[in-house]
Amino acid sequence: MAGKRRQFGRVRKLPSGRYQARYVGPDGLLRPAPDTFRTKRDADEWLADKQTEMRRGDWHDPDAGKVPFGVYAAAWVQERELTARTQQLYESLLHLHLEPTFGGVNVAEISPPFVRRRRADKLTADTGPTTVAKAYALLRAILATAVSDQMIRRNPCQIKGASTVHTPERSTASVQEVYDLADAIQPRYRALILMAGFLGLRWGELVGLHRRDLDLDHGAVRVRRAVAELNDGQREIKAPKSAAGKRTVSIPAAIVPDIRDHLARYAESGSDGRVFVGAKGATPRRNHFNRVWRKTCSQVGIKGLHFHDLRHTGNTLAASTGASTRELMARMGHSTARAALIYQHASADRDRLIADALSGLVDKGRRNRKGHAGDTAD
Structure with missing residues (x-):
C-alpha cells in the first residue's frame, strides 16, 4: 500500500x-x-x-536579506531626513567603523555572535568607547529597519547598554570663575560667557541668536535656531533637533545689564541683527573662539575647563535651586528626563539644606507633641 x-x-x-x-x-x-x-x-x-x-503570516522571504550591508546602509542614510551634520556623522561612522567589518556581509548573515565579536575587536583595538557606542547604535538602528522591511526576523544587536555613551562628569565652574572668565576675555565675548554660564545655552544656540530673540524688559531669550559647523567648514542654520529645543529661557536679572551693554556696543543693528559677531563682522567660528577661550582660561588660572562646561555650570546651578525635573527639562531643551536627572545629583551643600529643613520639621513636631502630652496630663 x-x-x-x-x-x-x-x-x-x-x-x-x-x-x-x-x-x-x-x-x-x-x-x-x-x-x-x-x-x-x-x-x-x-x-x-x-x-x-x-x-x-510570519513567513519571510529567505532571499530578502541577501543584500550587502554596505549597500543597504548607504540607502538607509540617504532615505532619512537628516541634518547635514548628522548625515556627516553617520557617513563617517559607516566608512571608518562599520563598512570595513560588515560592508560586504549580507544583512541576513549578520548574527549576534558576529556583532559581539566585532564590537570586542574594536574595543581591544583602542577605538574610543564613545565611538564604539555610537557605531553600535547606528548599526542597531539600521538593522532595526531591516527587521521592519522583513529582511531579517530579529535584530542581531542584542548587547544591553552597548549603545549607551558613558561620558565622564564634566567640570563645573563656580559663579566667581564664570565672572573671572567674563572679565578677562575680549569684551565682545563677555555676554557670551555670562549667558553660557547662567542660562545653560549651547554654543550653536548662542551664536544663532538675533536681537528679536531677546526680550530684556521681561528677562527672557527665545531659542529658535542653532548654528552647526560641518566637517568641510560650512555652517548650517537649523532648528533644534527636538520640539523641546525650541524654548524660552528666563534670564537672571543680574546679567541683564551686561547683555544690554553688549547689544549697544557689539551686536548688529535691527531686529534681525545677530547678537554675537566677531571683530570682522562674521558669526564666530568655534575653532577660532577656542583659541581665545584657552588663552583666557590660562590667564585666570583655570585648567581643563571647556566652553561647553559652562552649560553644565548653568544647569547645575538651576538644579541646586530645587527646580523639578520637568522644569529643568524645559530650561535645558531636553525631551527626556535622563539629562535633567544628571543635574539633580546630590551635593553636600544641597544635602545640608535638606538636613537643616528636616531638622526644623523634627523640632516643630517634637514641640507639638510635648504640648499635646502636657494638656493630657492636666
Whole structure:
C-alpha cells in the first residue's frame, strides 16, 4: 500500500544519506532548506515550522536579506531626513567603523555572535568607547529597519547598554570663575560667557541668536535656531533637533545689564541683527573662539575647563535651586528626563539644606507633641 502523500513540501534522500527539504513559498517559488538534514524527521520538522509561519503570516522571504550591508546602509542614510551634520556623522561612522567589518556581509548573515565579536575587536583595538557606542547604535538602528522591511526576523544587536555613551562628569565652574572668565576675555565675548554660564545655552544656540530673540524688559531669550559647523567648514542654520529645543529661557536679572551693554556696543543693528559677531563682522567660528577661550582660561588660572562646561555650570546651578525635573527639562531643551536627572545629583551643600529643613520639621513636631502630652496630663 502506498504511503500517505505529503500535503506540504517535499523531502528526498540524497546519495550521501542526508535529507533535503523543499516547499513552495507564498510567492510561488520553490524554496529549499538552507542545509540538508541528518534524518527525515529533522527535515519534516523544518517543513512543519515553515508551514506554521505561512499560516500565521510570519513567513519571510529567505532571499530578502541577501543584500550587502554596505549597500543597504548607504540607502538607509540617504532615505532619512537628516541634518547635514548628522548625515556627516553617520557617513563617517559607516566608512571608518562599520563598512570595513560588515560592508560586504549580507544583512541576513549578520548574527549576534558576529556583532559581539566585532564590537570586542574594536574595543581591544583602542577605538574610543564613545565611538564604539555610537557605531553600535547606528548599526542597531539600521538593522532595526531591516527587521521592519522583513529582511531579517530579529535584530542581531542584542548587547544591553552597548549603545549607551558613558561620558565622564564634566567640570563645573563656580559663579566667581564664570565672572573671572567674563572679565578677562575680549569684551565682545563677555555676554557670551555670562549667558553660557547662567542660562545653560549651547554654543550653536548662542551664536544663532538675533536681537528679536531677546526680550530684556521681561528677562527672557527665545531659542529658535542653532548654528552647526560641518566637517568641510560650512555652517548650517537649523532648528533644534527636538520640539523641546525650541524654548524660552528666563534670564537672571543680574546679567541683564551686561547683555544690554553688549547689544549697544557689539551686536548688529535691527531686529534681525545677530547678537554675537566677531571683530570682522562674521558669526564666530568655534575653532577660532577656542583659541581665545584657552588663552583666557590660562590667564585666570583655570585648567581643563571647556566652553561647553559652562552649560553644565548653568544647569547645575538651576538644579541646586530645587527646580523639578520637568522644569529643568524645559530650561535645558531636553525631551527626556535622563539629562535633567544628571543635574539633580546630590551635593553636600544641597544635602545640608535638606538636613537643616528636616531638622526644623523634627523640632516643630517634637514641640507639638510635648504640648499635646502636657494638656493630657492636666
